[in-house]
Amino acid sequence: xxxxKNMAKKLGFKAMSSNWEAYCHQAWVEQLLKEEEAERVRxxxxxxxxxxxxxxxxxxxxxxxxxxxxxxxxxxxxxxTLRFLGEKGFNLAFVGSNGVGKTMIVQNIAYGALAAGLRxxxxxxxxxxxxLSRQNGDIALNRCLKKYCNxxxxxxxxxxxxDYSNRYADLLFxxxxxxYKKRSTIVTTNKVFQEWGTxxxxxxxxxxxxxxxxxxxxxxxxxxxxxxxKEALERAEASNKRRKEKKTKEKPKDEETRKRSAKxxxxxxxA
Numbered sequence: 001x002x003x004x005k006n007m008a009k010k011l012g013f014k015a016m017s018s019n020w021e022a023y024c025h026q027a028w029v030e031q032l033l034k035e036e037e038a039e040r041v042r043x044x045x046x047x048x049x050x051x052x053x054x055x056x057x058x059x060x061x062x063x064x065x066x067x068x069x070x071x072x073x074x075x076x077x078x079x080x081t082l083r084f085l086g087e088k089g090f091n092l093a094f095v096g097s098n099g100v101g102k103t104m105i106v107q108n109i110a111y112g113a114l115a116a117g118l119r120x121x122x123x124x125x126x127x128x129x130x131x132l133s134r135q136n137g138d139i140a141l142n143r144c145l146k147k148y149c150n151x152x153x154x155x156x157x158x159x160x161x162x163d164y165s166n167r168y169a170d171l172l173f174x175x176x177x178x179x180y181k182k183r184s185t186i187v188t189t190n191k192v193f194q195e196w197g198t199x200x201x202x203x204x205x206x207x208x209x210x211x212x213x214x215x216x217x218x219x220x221x222x223x224x225x226x227x228x229x230k231e232a233l234e235r236a237e238a239s240n241k242r243r244k245e246k247k248t249k250e251k252p253k254d255e256e257t258r259k260r261s262a263k264x265x266x267x268x269x270x271a
Contacts, residue, residue, distance in 0.1 A: 007033045011040070045114075052120045057107035068100055068224035075220060076105060082112050084218065085153065089181040091217040094188040098161075099226025102188040106155050109186065118152035125159040125172075132171045145171075149178035153186070160191040160199050169203030173212075180212045187213065 004024070009017040011033065016023050023029050060080060065073050084090045092109075094102040107122065114120045128148065135141040148154060154175075164172075179185050191199060193210045200206050 004030055004033055007037060011036050048114060048119065052110060052114050052122060054107050054110050054114065054120075054122050057111070058104055060105070060108050063101060063104065064227065067227050068096075068222050070221065070223035071101075072220065075218070079218065079220070080105075080109060080112060082109070082116060085113065085118070085184055087216065088183070089179065089216055090184050091213055092184070092186040092220060093193075093214065093217060094186070094220045094222065095190075095192055096222035096224075097190055097226070099229060100222045100224050101227060102222060103157055105220075106157065106186050106188055110153065110155050113153045119150070120153045120155070121148070121151045122155040122157060123148075124157050126162055128156060128175070129164060129168045129171055132175075133167060145174055145178060148175050149183070151183065153184050154179065155186040155188075157188050158190075159187055160189040160196070163198070164200050166200065166203045169200035169205055169209070172200075173205045173209045176209055176212050181216070185213065 005017055005020045008020070008023075008029075013033070016029070065071065078084075079092065084092065092106075094106060096102050110120050110122045132141065132144055132148075135144050156175075176185065189196075193214070196206050196210060197203075
């Protein structure tokens with residue numbers, strides 16, 4: 001009974017918890033409290049899912065491990081267990097060209113973290129930096145920085161596809177520095193760290209930024225051609241095949257129609 005009373009108090013049923021003796025023997029109380037708790041857990045998960053911004057993604061069971069020219073499957077499967085999150089501030093960096101599966105993998109990691117009850121956010125680098133740069137005044141900026149620094153797992157996707165100003169470099173440094181040795185960050189990028197100077201031309205903080213990000217980290221390199229291009233070519237080939245098959249089926253019908261038309265003309269001429 002004490003467990004139910006604590007549950008009522010935790011759920012905010014103040015009148016019930018304060019007058020527990022009047023309610024504890026009612027048959028409906030236990031069911032009500034358990035259903036309320038389950039509903040709040042469901043709503044919390046839905047809210048965190050929206051906040052996480054993971055989007056639609058394919059499960060790792062659909063990942064074509066044979067397609068990349070170079071990929072460490074054993075390492076990635078280990079990372080999918082989320083054990084790396086047990087080490088405070090341990091980061092991951094996925095490096096590879098466009099379309100090799102970086103985002104799909106980190107989406108699966110992010111969803112696993114979310115399902116494990118961790119506050120998680122996946123955000124494109126351009127979106128996060130634009131949001132931070134739009135903040136009007138120090139108070140608003142600090143509030144936005146705090147939001148990104150406080151996620152249990154932050155996934156910054158597609159860093160390196162655009163060039164950014166020094167201001168954006170400073171903002172990214174503030175996020176990485178605020179999470180340093182505290183919470184895990186995952187970054188996906190199409191550029192090796194030696195090339196990050198091209199993402200943030202002339203920014204003084206790039207070397208320190210990379211140093212903080214990679215101090216405690218695992219680097220995951222994936223090499224190969226774009227899987228999305230492969231899928232697009234396969235769809236195009238399948239579409240061409242269907243069109244050819246359709247034409248092949250239509251040819252006999254067209255021939256039969258032509259013969260009937262010729263026969264009808266001859267009949268008309270004889271008449």
